[in-house]
Structures are given as C-alpha cells and as structure tokens.
Amino acid sequence: MHKIKVEDKEFEIFLENDTINKRIRLLGIQMNVDYEGKCPLFIGVLNGSFLFMADLIKEITVPCEIAFMRVASYEGQSSSGKVKELIGLPENIEGRDVIIVEDIVDTGLTLTHILKTIKEKKPASVSVSTLLLKPSALKHKIEDLEYVGFEIPNEFVVGYGLDYNGLGRNLNDIYRATEI
Numbered sequence: 001m002h003k004i005k006v007e008d009k010e011f012e013i014f015l016e017n018d019t020i021n022k023r024i025r026l027l028g029i030q031m032n033v034d035y036e037g038k039c040p041l042f043i044g045v046l047n048g049s050f051l052f053m054a055d056l057i058k059e060i061t062v063p064c065e066i067a068f069m070r071v072a073s074y075e076g077q078s079s080s081g082k083v084k085e086l087i088g089l090p091e092n093i094e095g096r097d098v099i100i101v102e103d104i105v106d107t108g109l110t111l112t113h114i115l116k117t118i119k120e121k122k123p124a125s126v127s128v129s130t131l132l133l134k135p136s137a138l139k140h141k142i143e144d145l146e147y148v149g150f151e152i153p154n155e156f157v158v159g160y161g162l163d164y165n166g167l168g169r170n171l172n173d174i175y176r177a178t179e180i
C-alpha cells in the first residue's frame with residue numbers, strides 16, 4: 001500500500017488522480033447536458049476547490065463564467081462548528097444559474113451557510129458540485145447536491161486541494177489517514 005507522511009500524520013492512497021479525472025469527465029458531461037442553452041456561473045469555494053475547479057471547467061463546453069469565494073471553518077482535523085463570513089462572493093448573481101464547487105462536504109455546515117447566503121441574492125438556480133461527500137458525517141440536510149464525485153467513509157482525507165494543517169494540497173492523488 002502506497003503510504004505517505006504529511007507533517008506528523010501517516011496517510012495511505014485512496015483515490016488516484018486517474019480515477020478522479022475519469023469521474024470529473026463524467027460530471028462535466030452531465031453538466032453540459034443539464035446546462036445546454038444556459039451560461040452557468042461556477043463559484044469555487046477556496047482554498048480546497050482550486051484543483052477540482054481547474055479540472056472540471058476544462059470539461060465544460062457550454063458558455064460559462066468562473067468566480068471564487070472563501071469561507072473557513074476547519075482547524076486541524078475537526079470542525080470548529082463555526083462558519084466565518086463569506087468573502088468575495090460575486091454581487092451580481094441575481095438571475096444567474098449558479099453552480100457551487102466544493103472539494104468536500106463533511107458535516108454540511110459550510111455549504112448550508114453558503115447556500116442560504118447565495119439564495120438571498122435571487123439566482124435563477126443553484127446547484128452544488130462536490131468532489132467528495134461523507135454521507136455518514138452529514139449533520140445538515142442539503143437538497144441541492146446535484147453533482148457528487150465520490151461518496152466516501154467518514155475518514156480524514158488529504159491531497160488534490162485538500163489539506164492537513166495547510167499541507168498536502170499539492171498532492172496529485174487523494175489519501176486517507178491511517179489512524180484517527
């Protein structure tokens with residue numbers, strides 16, 4: 001088993017880059033069908049979504065726009081339970097077809113907050129694309145999760161944009177912690 005260390009913690013390979021990219025290609029095809037004749041606005045949630053957004057957007061063939069915003073709720077490995085203010089959310093989303101792009105939905109707290117704020121700005125539609133979803137960790141019901149890359153167990157993962165204490169975002173593959 002391919003193992004690596006990020007800071008003090010050991011991780012093992014979980015999803016290889018090739019597997020990730022194949023899944024993203026399928027998500028892109030699905031979106032191109034769903035948004036035919038429209039011009040969706042993809043809003044990436046920084047920092048974690050930057051690689052997913054880059055690879056996903058290359059699969060999109062309908063006209064589209066891209067923006068990024070930021071909200072931080074995690075320190076180390078556990079949720080603080082608090083979501084900070086949204087920073088950089090585009091102002092002019094009224095009437096737009098918005099697709100929120102996340103790297104991971106864990107408890108769902110971050111996304112619940114983002115969806116509430118975005119819907120107040122009266123977009124024509126909102127959907128969510130997340131590369132990873134931990135169904136057993138969800139504490140908040142989310143109805144707009146249209147495009148899920150992989151459903152994964154409730155384990156801490158790192159790589160392909162996801163960090164452990166700021167490190168590991170540059171890893172091509174996704175790894176899971178070997179112990180809690």
Ligand SMILES: O=P(O)(O)OC[C@H]1O[C@H](OP(=O)(O)OP(=O)(O)O)[C@H](O)[C@@H]1O
Pocket residue numbers: 045046047048049071072073074079102103104105106107108109110111162163
């Ligand atoms: O569903 P939740 O339990 O709210 O967790 C999901 C959030 O946690 C991660 O962000 P993080 O706060 O780690 O910031 P980052 O993207 O900069 O790593 C991830 O990108 C989501 O936004």
Ligand SMILES: Nc1nc2[nH]cnc2c(=O)[nH]1
Pocket residue numbers: 074104105106155156157158159162163164
């Ligand atoms: N890196 C990382 N960030 C997260 N944010 C919420 N869950 C996770 C996770 O499993 N890994």
